[in-house]
Amino acid sequence: MSNTQLTPGVVPGRLARGAYGDNFADMAPPLDAHEAAVAADRCYFCHDAPCTVACPTSIDVPLFIRQIATGTAEAAAKTILSQNILGGMCARVCPTETLCEEACVREAAEGKPVEIGRLQRFATDRLMAKGAMPFARAAATGRRIAVVGAGPAGLSAAHRLAMLGHDVTLYDGREKAGGLNEYGIAAYKAVDDFAQSEVAWLMQIGGITVKTGQRLGHELSLEGLSGNFDAVFLGIGLTGVNALRAEGEEKSHVRDAVDFISELRQTGDLSALPVGRDVVVIGGGMTAVDAAVQSKLLGAEHVTMVYRRGEAQMGASEYEREHAASKGVRIITGAAPVRVIGEGAVTHVEFAYTEEGPGGLTLTDHTFRLKADQVFKAIGQTLEGVPEGLHLAGRKIAVTGPGRTSVKGVWAGGDCAQGGDDLTVTAVAEGRDAAMDIHAALMGHQAGAVR
Amino acid sequence: MADLTSDFVGIKSPNPFWLASAPPTDKEYNVRRAFEAGWGGVVWKTLGEAGPPVVNVNGPRYGAVYGADRRLLGLNNIELITDRPLEVNLREIKAVKRDYPDRALVVSIMVPCEEAAWKAILPLVEETGADGIELNFGCPHGMSERGMGSAVGQVPEYVEMVARWCKANTRMPVIVKLTPNISNILMPAEAAQRGGADAVSLINTINSITSVDLDLFAPEPTIDGKGSHGGYCGPAVKPIALSMVSEIARHAETRGLPISGIGGVTTWRDAAEFLALGAGNVQVCTAAMTYGFKVVQEMISGLSDYLDAKEMALSDLVGRAVPNVTDWQYLNLNYVTKARIDQDACIKCGRCYAACEDTSHQAIWMKEGRVFEVNDAECVACNLCVDVCPVEDCITMERLEQGATDPRTGRVVGDYANWTTHPNNPSATAAE
Structure with missing residues (x-):
């Protein structure tokens, strides 16, 4: 098999073997002890801290950062996990830029918040590396x-x-x-x-x-x-997954982004996972970004995300959008799919530009076509x-x-x-x-x- | 560029920044580097008497106190005086002075408290061409156990006696270095003055244990499981040094006695503060040990720019703040201020609120949307909110005009009035 990024159709192995490991490496590598100490020193230990208020699980952020700063990362982890038992995963996937870190007063002061997410990961990684569960089970209730x-x-x-x-x-x-x-x-x-x-x-x-x-x-x-x-x-x-309600949606190589992501997560060999040369992702949320970026990382030549409304309405945060752009994903806003074109398999998608009006979003007469041999639908789950x-x-x-x-x-x-x-x-x-x-x-x- | 040329008790240097007698000035190699970097003068690390030199520990000799980001705020040491032979030091001093005639080169000395010992060493130092001597009566560790250093500095009679011996046996200016490990700095300062000293320098280091190893249960720095108190210096000691310098500068008996200011000078600003409180020059150690000799360049440019902006000569700065150092009882009780929070500068951390609400006077309101405002009816103007605010000038103190009513006390702000005439002062009626 000697596919490249230019091979037409939906095929596996577009990249050299070693490229997959690099492409799918840790997005935000963990802080080492020195980096964590420097990052922790920046916390002001705010009163009624805005970061804690912004956290849906109300993690006591100033306390856990102070615990890191004073050399007790495992105590910090316990502070985190007592509010959020999945503090380890949240440290990796939370959109901190719109939660705790957006609220951080150093964001207001310097445009550079304390790296709360990465510090949380530092603490939880330390504790989980020991494999210990810091909480004990209460006496059985029989319920x-x-x-x-x-x-x-x-x-x-x-x-x-x-x-x-x-x-x-x-x-x-x-x-x-x-x-x-x-x-x-x-x-x-x-x-x-x-x-x-x-x-x-x-x-x-x-x-x-x-x-x-x-x-x-x-x-x-x-x-x-x-x-x-x-x-x-x-x-x-x-x-459930929302339908596009666009003509030709049933053509082959048009699939739900969540299925693609799930398959990718479960595959043991990323080089065996087929991906298109020209991939179009429809949607503007995190799932759309995850599908688009991973398509690119698998070796798709062109990946375009198309969202029907404006940037401000996108579910994906600015940080996520920038991440997608940095990986080479093109983002088009204000356009909705009207037709999936192709004989059996998709070859193009036709979009119409949209217009925000008092009656809601309407399609205009201005249309364009994107070349597509694979389409991912990411317009929400139900x-x-x-x-x-x-x-x-x-x-x-x-x-x-x-x-x-x-x-x-x-x-x-x-x-x-x-x-x-x-x-x-x-x-x-x-x-x-x-x-x-x-x-x-x-x-x-x-x-x-x-x- | 302001003229920073300094004349301290007749010792001339191109600027008032000297390196203090300490590890950085122990050898010709270091001192040459210091002069190349721009230091105005050096006080050579303390010489002992001839014969086998002292020895130092072979384990760690420094301990540290850190601020955020491991910024070194305090350093302590258990190093003794020079551990190199006297003749080596003398030879090097002579060579350096010959090559840098425009720089100040003062030699620190510590020998046993006997006139013969001082008589023996003084001619040897004089022969090097050094500009002056500094008597180390301050070193608080090791040497003090042998009846030298701070063991002398803590007994005013000894200070006076040794200063007199030195004045009698050398033509060089004599600077007496004072230990802060004493209850009243004026006593050794007056003693040095009585003994005829040309100047005092202060402070030497403060008895200290920087930390305790919580696994070994031993003080830091730890030598084979044991620790000994060391001498504390660096930015953390500056406030103590400033106060002691100011006491000597304003005390009737010692006023006018030249002072070389030492203790945590890290920036040009620190130096300017020492000068304003009466020091004729400053000596620096920890800043150089932390950042290298190059720091003097910032001190030179900063002090020069400051003097230019103020249109002052260096000599105008020396002692300029001394008349404003007074006793508490003379402070104006009708100087009424209130904290003001600049809402545009506020980053809403709430530290002012926590500090005031938990530990002070409940004079800051936390309003909807994390808006922090001062309640004048409770604000005693303590300044704690200013001190804990991470944003400079976000919180300031605003003075109530005369005639205004202080909403806290209900009293009208009047003319200057102090404790000596206050009705609550039992002695007030006796005042004129």
Whole structure:
């Protein structure tokens, strides 16, 4: 096989063997001890710190940075993990530039925030390298709880519930636990199988039984779970994908970006993964960026991201967009697909420029075509397979307070539930808070004592 | 470019920046490098008497205190006086002075507290062509255990006696270096003056343990599991040195006694502060040990620019702040200020709020949107918010005009009035 970047069609092995390792290396290499000390020294230890307020899991950032600065990185990790048990993954995937680091007062002072994300990774890496779980499980309560979905929300809920002494059964429809951490994030953000390492580390709390290949509406039913467990937490994510609603969408080599990313994450040999020469990604969020950048890194010659609205409305942050641009991804805004062209397989996509009007977004008569032998759709995921009886709010499971659904004894959190951004860190917060609420509901007045 | 030429007790140098007697001035090689870098003068590292020289430890001799980013704020040392033979030092001093006649070269000396010992060494030093001598009565470690250094400096009678011996046995100017490890710096200063010293230099280093190794449970620097107190210097000691210099400069008995200012001089600004408080020149060590001899270039350009901007001669600066150093009882109690926060400069860290709310007078409001404002009705003008604010000039103190009412006390701001006449002062009625 001697494919190159110029080989037409969707083919594997466009790059020299050694190039894949370099291309998919750690996006933000970890700080070493000296770099961490210098970075930590910049923290002002703010009062009621804006970074902590900006963090969906409310990590005490000034405290953990001071703990790093004073040579106690493992204490820092405990500070982080007590609020966010997936602090290791969040340190890698959080859009810190729009959360804690945007709020950092040094951003206001010098346009250069304290490197909170990288410091968080420094601390959590140190602790996890020792393999130790810094939290102990409380005495068994005898209560049994089903957690459906082993993504960030489910893992967070399961860990907290287990820590409080409950017995947790954690179900997931896929082969491995981890959810989007395992299947849905760009490979260069979580190298060295970090998602699985983190799950294994988290399970050390004990009291969690993982059952994979168990899907709600197939192997599992909500009635069955409610009957067998004292409480149920749903963290089922958004497994459906929005359609383009453009003519010719069914042509071959037009696929969902999430499937491509998932396949990429699970492949053992990136050089065996086929990718187009001219790749078009439709969408403006993180998933679109992850698909576009990874296509480029696999050796696609031209990768273009097309988003129907303006830059300001894009789900991908400026940092993500710059990262994509630095890898050679071209970004076109204000255009929507109208037709996928090709005999069997896609060869081109036709777009129309859009216009923001009082009635919403409309297509103009100005069109253009992009050459494409592979198209990825990344225009958002939707809730699928909601059990009967659960009320919805818009397109998500309706919840009140910390994840209470309309059905007694059933909680929900993460991307599937109403409220919050669809971020890993938000899912962790929701899972944790629902767990505390489940605990309070099950234990009544005793709950306070455990806390 | 201002004229920085300095004349200190008749010793001339092209600028007032001398290297203090310390490790950087122990050898010809170092001193030549210092003069090439632009230092105005050098006080050669302390010479001992002839014969077998002292020895130093062979483990670590320095310990450090750091600020953010490992910026060295304080250094301590357990090094003794020169451990090289007397004749080697004398030969090198002579060679250097011959090659750098325009620079000041002063020799530090420490010999036993006997007149014969001083009588023996003084002619040898004089023969080198050195410009003056400095009597090391300050070294707080090692030598003091042998009845020298600070063991002499802590006994005013000895200070006076040795100063007198030296004045009687040499034509060179005599500078007495004072130890700060004493309760009242005026006592040895007056003693030196009585003994006829031409000047005093201060401060020498302060007794210190910089840190404790929490695995070995031993002080740093640690020598085979043990540690001994060392002499502390560097930026951290500057406030102590400034105060001691000012006391000598303003005290009736010692006023006019030339002072060579030492203690944490790191920048031109530090030097200017010593000069303003009455020092005729400054001596530097830790800054050079931290950054190398080149730092003197910033000191020269900075002091020169400052004097030009102020349209002052160097001699105008010396002692200029001394009349403004006073006793607490004379401070104006009708000088009423309030903190003002520049909202445009504020980065909303909230440190002023935490400091005021937790540890002071609850005089800063934290309002919606992290807006921090001063409550004049509670603000006592303590300045803590200014001190903890990371942004320079973001918080300043604004004076209430005379006739204005202080919302905290409800009193109208009046003319100058101090404690001596304050009604709460039990002695006030006795005042004229």
